Amino acid sequence: MTREEAHRFGRARHLVGIAGVxxxxxxxxxxxxxxxxxxHRIGPFRLHVELTRQLNAAGYPTLRFDLSTLGDSAASGGQxxxxxxxxxxxxxxxxxxxxxxxxxxxxxVGLCSGAQNAHMVAATDARVSxxxxxxxxxxxxxxxxxxxxxxxxxxxxxxxxxLMRGAGNGSTAAVPKAAPQPVFAVAPAPRxxxxxxxxxxxxxxxxxxxxYSGGISNYFNHARQFRECFGxxxxxxxxxxxxxxxxxxTYILTGDRARLLDGIxxxxxxxFPPANAGRHP
Amino acid sequence: MRQDAEVPxxxxxxxxxxxxxxxxxxxxxxxxxxxxxLGQDLIRCHRLYRQLAQSLAEQGxxxxxxxxxxxxxxxxxxxxxxxxxxxADATVAAAELRRRSGADRLVAxxxxxxxxxxxxxxxxxxxxxxxxxxxxxxxxxxxxxLDAMQAALREDASRFNQPRSHSDVAEQxxxxxxxxxxxxxxxxxxxxxxxxxxxxxxxLPDAAGARxxxxxxxxxxxxxxxxPTPWADLxxxxxxxxxxxxxxxxxxxxxxxx
Numbered sequence: 001m002t003r004e005e006a007h008r009f010g011r012a013r014h015l016v017g018i019a020g021v022x023x024x025x026x027x028x029x030x031x032x033x034x035x036x037x038x039x040h041r042i043g044p045f046r047l048h049v050e051l052t053r054q055l056n057a058a059g060y061p062t063l064r065f066d067l068s069t070l071g072d073s074a075a076s077g078g079q080x081x082x083x084x085x086x087x088x089x090x091x092x093x094x095x096x097x098x099x100x101x102x103x104x105x106x107x108x109v110g111l112c113s114g115a116q117n118a119h120m121v122a123a124t125d126a127r128v129s130x131x132x133x134x135x136x137x138x139x140x141x142x143x144x145x146x147x148x149x150x151x152x153x154x155x156x157x158x159x160x161x162x163l164m165r166g167a168g169n170g171s172t173a174a175v176p177k178a179a180p181q182p183v184f185a186v187a188p189a190p191r192x193x194x195x196x197x198x199x200x201x202x203x204x205x206x207x208x209x210x211x212y213s214g215g216i217s218n219y220f221n222h223a224r225q226f227r228e229c230f231g232x233x234x235x236x237x238x239x240x241x242x243x244x245x246x247x248x249x250t251y252i253l254t255g256d257r258a259r260l261l262d263g264i265x266x267x268x269x270x271x272f273p274p275a276n277a278g279r280h281p
Numbered sequence: 282m283r284q285d286a287e288v289p290x291x292x293x294x295x296x297x298x299x300x301x302x303x304x305x306x307x308x309x310x311x312x313x314x315x316x317x318x319l320g321q322d323l324i325r326c327h328r329l330y331r332q333l334a335q336s337l338a339e340q341g342x343x344x345x346x347x348x349x350x351x352x353x354x355x356x357x358x359x360x361x362x363x364x365x366x367x368x369a370d371a372t373v374a375a376a377e378l379r380r381r382s383g384a385d386r387l388v389a390x391x392x393x394x395x396x397x398x399x400x401x402x403x404x405x406x407x408x409x410x411x412x413x414x415x416x417x418x419x420x421x422x423x424x425x426x427l428d429a430m431q432a433a434l435r436e437d438a439s440r441f442n443q444p445r446s447h448s449d450v451a452e453q454x455x456x457x458x459x460x461x462x463x464x465x466x467x468x469x470x471x472x473x474x475x476x477x478x479x480x481x482x483x484x485l486p487d488a489a490g491a492r493x494x495x496x497x498x499x500x501x502x503x504x505x506x507x508x509p510t511p512w513a514d515l516x517x518x519x520x521x522x523x524x525x526x527x528x529x530x531x532x533x534x535x536x537x538x539x
Binding site: 004005006007008013016018037038039040041042044045046049050071072074214215217245246247248249250252253254255256 | 288290291321328331353354359441449453457519
């Protein structure tokens with residue numbers, strides 16, 4: 001059995017979150033789930049609720065919460081940069097889960113901007129011993145461009161359609177497809193910096209799980225691209241990668257979501273086996 | 282803003298319902314229960330509900346936002362959402378709001394199916410008024426709309442690299458598992474007029490005032506809100522719904538009848 005607790009917490013009591021504490025569990029690795037984009041703590045299509053409850057059932061204490069100014073959380077009132085604010089919010093979150101469940105080490109889970117925020121904290125906070133980055137940092141590599149453009153260049157049908165359009169209306173300009181609303185986005189960061197961060201994380205013993213989806217095909221399109229983007233650190237035994245080409249960015253289909261949750265659960269139990277595993281059906 | 286004026290908590294049988302209580306600065310004589318919509322509309326409206334709750338609390342009203350069983354932070358899986366239980370949960374939430382605020386006079390607000398829940402629960406929960414924003418009155422048409430969007434989602438090229446199989450998208454509506462019970466309940470849904478004054482806020486794209494006649498009583502009224510709200514636009518499925526005119530309309534109405 002797990003009880004879920006609603007908390008207002010943080011240095012300015014400005015944060016709101018739901019802690020899931022499995023009965024009888026003390027000192028396990030705590031899992032903290034960060035906001036994805038502007039969606040409040042329940043996550044896209046309730047992804048974070050399903051994830052935290054599944055992990056509670058496996059014996060992990062969890063916290064899904066809203067960062068400053070997102071969801072139900074307010075601003076802290078201090079004069080901090082967004083980076084300082086995110087780090088301080090995560091510090092508050094780790095302290096809360098430490099108090100409620102005795103956790104001393106933590107795994108951060110983030111999708112999109114959540115992955116970016118998790119990355120930022122994981123790179124600097126020694127309490128973070130693992131991270132799950134869902135559609136986090138990525139870069140268009142030469143391989144990406146070849147996989148993206150080459151099939152289009154050698155597709156005779158595509159050329160024929162292009163010529164037909166030109167002959168038909170006297171214009172060669174294609175009608176652009178309506179772009180979806182930019183709700184989710186990962187701000188770019190220098191590639192060398194990201195590689196150095198990943199290297200530092202694994203050197204200090206962190207375990208990483210990178211899951212990228214077909215929903216970011218405008219900059220990521222193959223499992224090989226993890227290595228193309230970040231180099232040899234992706235082959236380190238502490239790093240697990242998965243490319244789910246068929247899924248969208250926010251896991252709108254429940255089957256895709258279930259496979260993601262099973263993947264995260266399996267990775268956690270392999271890397272952070274709970275002492276009380278199996279006690280929490 | 283006083284942070285401690287917004288209190289997150291669990292309540293109801295087995296403490297299984299999540300609520301967020303917005304306490305006014307001074308004891309309230311009236312309170313507002315905010316009934317959320319279901320499915321993706323709940324997520325899209327979350328910020329707007331919070332903004333509206335804060336505005337109403339500043340106006341001296343006690344406000345409770347909550348999640349039905351199987352939605353938001355409340356217990357239960359998405360496939361367990363049950364219409365009758367949503368209506369019952371609204372009644373439980375109304376009792377909780379009366380207990381916390383000390384106010385007996387309760388106004389209910391709800392968007393889309395949240396408005397429908399508020400209307401359906403009006404008598405049992407003893408609401409003094411219902412403010413319903415684009416409520417769903419005929420479930421069959423609404424189910425048809427969701428089915429059509431789900432079918433379009435299957436081959437949405439802005440979301441998937443390849444169209445998905447029919448089985449991949451079956452028994453779901455826009456990100457959520459749908460049980461047979463809820464589908465059947467919504468197909469049969471025909472919201473009856475509430476026995477209390479009802480204000481309908483209409484922002485449906487193809488506005489036609491006549492459609493509300495059936496539920497607006499002699500003492501009720503319909504007000505149009507512009508611009509139209511894109512409830513059923515697949516391309517904006519994950520875009521928050523924000524509306525300053527809606528907040529003005531609700532806060533204005535509650536000032537009017539203070």
